[in-house]
Amino acid sequence: MTQERQPQRQTARQIGAVSCHACHFLVMPDDPVVDHKYCPRCNSGIFSRKKNSINRTWALLVAAMILYIPANIFPIMTVVSFGKKTEDTIISGVLHLAGSGQWVIALVVFVASILVPIIKIISLTFLNASVQIKFRWRPKERAYLYRIIETIGRWSMVDIFMISILIGLVKLQAIATVEVGPGALAFAAVVILTMFAAMAFEPRLIWDQAEDSVHGRG
Amino acid sequence: MMVETHRACLECDMLHEITEMHSGEAGYCQRCGAVLFRSQKNSLDGALAFALTGLIFFFLANLFPLLEFEMQGNIQTNRLIDGSIEFFSAGYGLLGLVVLLSSVVAPMLILLFLVSILLPLKFHKKPFFPEAQIRLLVHLRPWAMAEIFVLGIIVAYVKLGDFADVSLGVSLFSFVFMVLATLLAYVTLDMKDLWYRLGELQKK
Ligand SMILES: [Zn+2]
Ligand SMILES: [Zn+2]
Numbered sequence: 169m170t171q172e173r174q175p176q177r178q179t180a181r182q183i184g185a186v187s188c189h190a191c192h193f194l195v196m197p198d199d200p201v202v203d204h205k206y207c208p209r210c211n212s213g214i215f216s217r218k219k220n221s222i223n224r225t226w227a228l229l230v231a232a233m234i235l236y237i238p239a240n241i242f243p244i245m246t247v248v249s250f251g252k253k254t255e256d257t258i259i260s261g262v263l264h265l266a267g268s269g270q271w272v273i274a275l276v277v278f279v280a281s282i283l284v285p286i287i288k289i290i291s292l293t294f295l296n297a298s299v300q301i302k303f304r305w306r307p308k309e310r311a312y313l314y315r316i317i318e319t320i321g322r323w324s325m326v327d328i329f330m331i332s333i334l335i336g337l338v339k340l341q342a343i344a345t346v347e348v349g350p351g352a353l354a355f356a357a358v359v360i361l362t363m364f365a366a367m368a369f370e371p372r373l374i375w376d377q378a379e380d381s382v383h384g385r386g
Numbered sequence: 387m388m389v390e391t392h393r394a395c396l397e398c399d400m401l402h403e404i405t406e407m408h409s410g411e412a413g414y415c416q417r418c419g420a421v422l423f424r425s426q427k428n429s430l431d432g433a434l435a436f437a438l439t440g441l442i443f444f445f446l447a448n449l450f451p452l453l454e455f456e457m458q459g460n461i462q463t464n465r466l467i468d469g470s471i472e473f474f475s476a477g478y479g480l481l482g483l484v485v486l487l488s489s490v491v492a493p494m495l496i497l498l499f500l501v502s503i504l505l506p507l508k509f510h511k512k513p514f515f516p517e518a519q520i521r522l523l524v525h526l527r528p529w530a531m532a533e534i535f536v537l538g539i540i541v542a543y544v545k546l547g548d549f550a551d552v553s554l555g556v557s558l559f560s561f562v563f564m565v566l567a568t569l570l571a572y573v574t575l576d577m578k579d580l581w582y583r584l585g586e587l588q589k590k
Contacts, residue, residue, distance in 0.1 A: 177417070178401050180394035185401075187394035190524045191581065192423070194392050194401075209581060210517045249549065265545065273544045276537070311397055311418040325488065325531055329538025330545070332469025332485045335476065337455045337462060338546070344457055348476050356484055363528065375398040375418070 179379065181372075186214045221370035225296045228365035232289060235354045235361065242351035245331050249344045257351055258282065258327065280326045281355075288324075288362050291317050292369060299373040307374045314371050321366055324359045328352060390578065395420055404578070429576035430504055430583060436574060437500035440567030443560045444494055451555035452539060455546060466490060466557060492530035493568065499523045500571055503580070512587045520580070532565045 180187050184197035191210035199208065207214050218224075243255035256264065258281050265274035291313055297303075298310060334346040394401050395415040402422055407413065409427035414420065426432070451463030467490060473482030499519045506513040513519065539558060546552045 179399040180401055181399055183401070185394065187396065187399065189396065190521050192393055192396065192577070193390065193581075194394055210521055212521055265541075268548050270544050273541055277541055280537075307398075308418055311420070315397070315420065322528065322531055323534055323537070325534050326537045326541060328481065328485065329469075329489065329531075329535045330541040332473060332481075332489075333453065333464065333539055333542035334545070335472040336464035336468030337453055337542070338550075339462060339472075340457060340460050343460065344550070348473065348478050348481065353478060353481055356481055360484070367528075371397045371418075372399045375400070 179375070181216050181376070182379070186216045188212055188214050217372055217376075218368065218370040221368055221373070222296060222300050224368040225292065225365050228361050228368055229289065229292055229296065232358050232361035232365060235357045236285065236289065239351055239354035239358050242354065243349035244327060244351040244355060245334065245349050246347045247334075247338075247344070248347065250342075255349065258355060261327065277326065277330075280323045284320050284324045285358055285362065288317050288321050288366070292362065292365055295374075296369060299370070299377065302377045304378050307378050310374050311371055314366075314369065314374075318366050321359070321363050325356070328356050328359075390581075393422055395422060423578055424576060426574055426576040426579065429574050429579045430507060433500060433571045433575035434504035434508060436567045436571035437497050437504065440564045440571060441494075441497045441501060443564035443567060444497060446560035447557045447564055450557040450560070452557045452561070453543065453546075453555055454553045456551040456553075457549075463555060466561065488529055488531040489535040492526050493532040493564070496523060496526055496530050497564075497568060497571075499526075500575075507580075507583055507587075510587070512584075516584050530568075532561070532568065536562055536565055 180194060186195045187193070188195065188207040188210060190212040191207060193207055193209040195207065195214055205213055205215075240258055243257050244261065245256050247254045247256070262274055262278045262282065265277060295310060295314055298305070331346070331348060331352055335348060338344050338346045390404055392401050393404055395418060397420040398415060398418040400415055400417045402413065402415065404423065405413065407425040409425055412424040413422040415422055448466050451465060453464055455462045455464075467486065470482040470486040470490070473479065473485060499522060503513045503516055503519050503523075539561075543552055543554075
């Protein structure tokens with residue numbers, strides 16, 4: 169990239185431009201379409217920063233934290249085999265896999281179902297708090313953390329899909345059946361709420377504060 | 387009009403000039419490291435071919451069983467949509483809806499939108515409401531979880547292997563090929579190229 173033609177690195181916000189979040193088009197301040205609030209190329213609503221992002225992220229995160237408790241306490245599924253009921257929670261499911269010697273799969277499920285949701289909730293709490301108190305510490309590392317969270321969060325759905333396979337397949341009345349437990353609903357809600365929380369978070373705020381401090385504003 | 391010369395990073399807002407790049411290269415934000423754009427040669431033809439392939443595999447994945455389960459002489463199979471149906475009949479309609487959307491509807495719509503945008507372009511015709519279709523494509527993407535569904539099948543297979551005979555069905559392989567084709571379509575598709583071609587058609 170040619171550095172010479174941009175002697176001062178600037179952000180879209182600093183020159184009054186807005187970047188379309190859907191198609192990436194850069195709407196310039198002298199563009200007549202700016203008043204319309206829609207992207208001239210793809211028609212999405214355009215905004216410089218997500219509206220009310222800090223509060224929306226908090227609301228979604230708190231809801232996810234509350235549901236995290238029933239998600240882990242209640243069984244996500246019950247296996248009924250020859251009249252014997254075995255209830256599985258998220259954690260006991262991982263333990264059963266490990267107990268039967270399936271170490272690789274146990275590790276994958278442990279990471280996706282236990283580690284990822286916890287890391288995601290803690291990291292988003294930290295990131296959202298950091299932009300709220302206008303923390304200026306290591307913006308690049310925080311941006312990196314956000315990018316990781318956004319990518320890995322969806323993989324926690326693996327347990328829900330596993331249950332959907334089992335209940336669709338194991339339906340032998342007297343011999344073996346699999347039933348859904350309420351924990352599955354709470355767990356899916358946690359995954360979806362944290363996905364929405366990550367989408368509501370505005371990563372550009374991390375950098376806005378670093379800029380504002382350099383220019384003596386804010 | 388609408389020629390892109392600059393682009394702001396979607397994650398930190400830093401402005402960058404769009405530069406000519408070789409096929410397969412990506413431009414990264416100099417400040418935060420996010421991907422700004424990727425360049426691909428013949429991206430639209432390649433993406434169309436992959437999307438069509440994916441669509442064929444998607445239909446095959448719906449026709450046959452995913453897994454076959456045998457216990458005490460009883461054989462049972464499941465299709466792609468059976469999990470969602472069982473969630474509904476067990477009173478967990480919300481879960482059924484989530485699974486249906488993320489493992490069937492969203493992956494299918496993504497392939498359908500790709501084909502319905504790229505196929506007319508191939509014949510120099512304007513696609514039907516291309517802007518709306520591209521917007522939906524962008525917003526649907528995080529909710530299409532076919533690749534995670536595949537991992538879910540593997541976990542279910544391992545879990546069942548402990549107490550019954552399980553074998554893989556034809557649909558499982560079709561579904562995996564659909565996931566791969568979709569991934570390749572996304573990797574091949576250069577959005578700059580797509581908008582450029584749509585702009586060319588508008589001028590005529
Ligand atoms: Zn746009
Ligand atoms: Zn950036």
